[in-house]
Structures are given as C-alpha cells and as structure tokens.
Amino acid sequence: MTQQTGVIGKKIPRRKRLKTRSRDSLGYQFISPAMLFFTVIAIFPTLYVVYLSLHTSPRGKPNDLTFAWFANYIEAFQTPALKAIVSHTLIFSLGSSFLHLLFGFLFALLLNSKMNRRFLTVCRTMLLTPWAISPAVVSMVWRLLAHPDISPIGYLLSAINPEWSFTPLASTDSALIMLTAINTWHFTPFYMLLLLAGMQAINPELYEISRIDGANWFQRIRHITVPLLRRLILTLLLFDVLTTAVYFDLPWITTRGGPAGATEVLSTFTYKQAFMSFDFGFAAAISMVLFAVSIFLSIFVVSLMERE
Numbered sequence: 200m201t202q203q204t205g206v207i208g209k210k211i212p213r214r215k216r217l218k219t220r221s222r223d224s225l226g227y228q229f230i231s232p233a234m235l236f237f238t239v240i241a242i243f244p245t246l247y248v249v250y251l252s253l254h255t256s257p258r259g260k261p262n263d264l265t266f267a268w269f270a271n272y273i274e275a276f277q278t279p280a281l282k283a284i285v286s287h288t289l290i291f292s293l294g295s296s297f298l299h300l301l302f303g304f305l306f307a308l309l310l311n312s313k314m315n316r317r318f319l320t321v322c323r324t325m326l327l328t329p330w331a332i333s334p335a336v337v338s339m340v341w342r343l344l345a346h347p348d349i350s351p352i353g354y355l356l357s358a359i360n361p362e363w364s365f366t367p368l369a370s371t372d373s374a375l376i377m378l379t380a381i382n383t384w385h386f387t388p389f390y391m392l393l394l395l396a397g398m399q400a401i402n403p404e405l406y407e408i409s410r411i412d413g414a415n416w417f418q419r420i421r422h423i424t425v426p427l428l429r430r431l432i433l434t435l436l437l438f439d440v441l442t443t444a445v446y447f448d449l450p451w452i453t454t455r456g457g458p459a460g461a462t463e464v465l466s467t468f469t470y471k472q473a474f475m476s477f478d479f480g481f482a483a484a485i486s487m488v489l490f491a492v493s494i495f496l497s498i499f500v501v502s503l504m505e506r507e
Contacts, residue, residue: 245490251483258477271484280460280468281488288444288464288492291379296439298383300432303390308420310391311398330388338452341381342368368454371461378462382449390435397431398424430504437500441493465489 252271254264275281306326310319329337344350345368353365367377401424409419425432447466450456456463456471465485473482 248483248486251479252487255480267480271480274481275484275488283460284463284465284468285492287375287462290375291464292440292444294379295382295443296436299387299390299439300436302383302387303394306391307394307398310395326391327388329385334385334448335452337381337385338449342453345377369458371459374454374458374461378450378453381453382443390439393435394428397428401427433500433504437497440496440500444493444496445489465492
C-alpha cells in the first residue's frame with residue numbers, strides 16, 4: 200500500500216507523492232494572503248450589500264434593520280427615473296469604451312510607425328499627459344473649461360460672436376456627451392499603451408511578406424494587425440466597460456448628475472441614496488441593479504470572445 204498507480208499505469212512512490220503534496224501545500228500557503236485579502240475587500244462587502252438590500256431601516260439609523268424581503272427592489276423598479284439612469288450608464292460606459300479603444304488603436308498605430316524617433320517621443324509624452332492627471336483634477340479642470348463666464352473657450356467664442364456660448368455641461372442635450380468625451384480624453388492613453396505593446400509583439404516579418412505580396416497599409420492593418428490583436432481588444436473592452444459602468448469620480452465631481460438628471464448614472468444615484476438620503480437598503484438594491492448591469496455587459500463581451 201506504499202505505491203499508487205499513475206494515469207499511464209506507472210506506480211508513484213509514496214515519498215514522491217508526499218513531496219508533491221508538500222509542494223502543493225506550500226503553494227496554497229503563498230496564495231492564502233491574497234485570497235484572504237480578496238475575501239475581505241470584495242466578497243464580504245458584496246454579501247453585505249445583498250444583506251442590506253433585503254432590509255429597511257429608519258432614516259439615519261442604519262443599524263436598526265428590518266427584514267423586508269424584496270421591498271427595496273420593488274421600490275427601485277418602480278422609481279420613474281431608474282430607466283433613464285440605466286440608459287445613461289450604458290451610454291456613458293459603452294460610448295467611453297468604444298472611443299477609448301478607437302483612439303487608443305489609432306494613436307498606437309502612430310507610435311508604432313517608422314517615423315522620426317524624436318517626433319514619436321514628443322507624441323508619446325503629449326499623449327500620456329492626460330493619464331498622469333488624477334480624476335479629481337481632470338474633473339475640476341473641465342468644469343472650469345466649461346464654465347460660461349471664465350472658460351477661455353467660451354471667451355474666444357463670444358469674441359467671435361457675442362451670441363455664441365460654450366456651456367456643454369449645463370445643457371441637458373450635451374452634458375452626457377461632454378462627460379463621455381472627458382472620460383475618453385482622460386483614459387485613452389492607458390489603452391493606447393496596451394495596444395501599442397500588442398502591436399510591437401507582432402512579428403514584423405508578417406508585414407514584410409504582405410508588403411512583398413502587394414498589400415497596402417490599410418490591408419496590412421485589416422488582415423494582420425486587427426486579427427492578431429482581436430483577443431486583446433475584446434479583453435480590454437470587457438475591462439473598460441465594467442470599470443466605466445461603476446465609475447464615480449468624474450460624474451460626481453463634474454456634474455453630480457445634473458443638469459436635471461441628464462448625467463445621473465447608477466454610481467452617483469446610489470451614492471445620493473446612501474449618503475445623502477441615508478436609505479441604505481434602497482441604495483443597496485440600486486447597487487445590485489448596477490451589479491446586474493455589469494454582469495450583463497460581461498456576458499455580452501465574453502460571448503463576443505467565444506465566437507473567435
């Protein structure tokens with residue numbers, strides 16, 4: 200009984216089996232701090248939010264909980280503004296993700312070209328500058344740039360024509376578009392770097408062979424670059440959609456959901472319900488709606504990846 204039969208019929212000595220188990224045990228010990236950290240930071244808070252969503256409490260008394268089954272969810276879906284808020288979240292998330300990858304891909308193509316090195320170094324520095332700025336600073340800077348009285352853009356427009364004004368964040372028609380544009384400007388460099396790394400990993404001989412065969416620049420991009428980066432692009436799309444769907448800093452500091460709720464997204468609405476109205480059960484139910492939206496977007500992107 201000191202030996203065990205292996206997969207291919209060979210007998211594994213007891214000493215080797217014990218050595219393998221010891222090595223596996225050591226591996227579990229190494230990853231246990233990370234698993235504990237993940238449990239404390241992610242799993243436990245998620246379960247607690249589910250617990251809160253099934254309870255109600257008097258205003259300002261979060262510890263005085265009463266089990267209410269699905270009353271908070273019913274109230275959430277009966278909220279007239281919820282449909283518009285979910286649509287704002289999807290527009291902001293999907294629109295930002297599409298533009299991040301589009302401009303990131305185009306800028307990566309520029310930096311991966313065989314242009315002058317000094318020129319490319321200057322371009323790389325300029326393109327990376329927005330990503331180096333914190334979200335709070337970006338939000339405040341764009342609030343000032345969009346201010347009707349002190350914005351230099353508005354000043355130039357009014358100098359050309361006194362009837363012209365620049366108030367994109369004050370209009371219900373353009374506020375969400377402007378918010379998406381600011382987010383695109385801020386985070387495009389991050390995706391540009393990742394796509395550039397993917398492009399530089401492609402074997403240059405593939406481009407040389409295609410050039411000899413008569414393929415032009417667009418054909419090389421379409422038939423070599425894009426297919427070889429497709430998995431990376433879809434992975435970045437999944438990451439971007441999920442992180443943007445729960446993004447709080449920029450929408451809150453820039454517009455706080457205004458004007459007239461035109462930029463209200465699920466993250467800002469949840470914050471208002473929890474820390475301004477002190478309705479933690481309802482806020483938890485809204486956050487679970489946000490979680491469901493994130494799962495839906497994840498399934499959509501993963502289905503695209505599985506088709507490859």
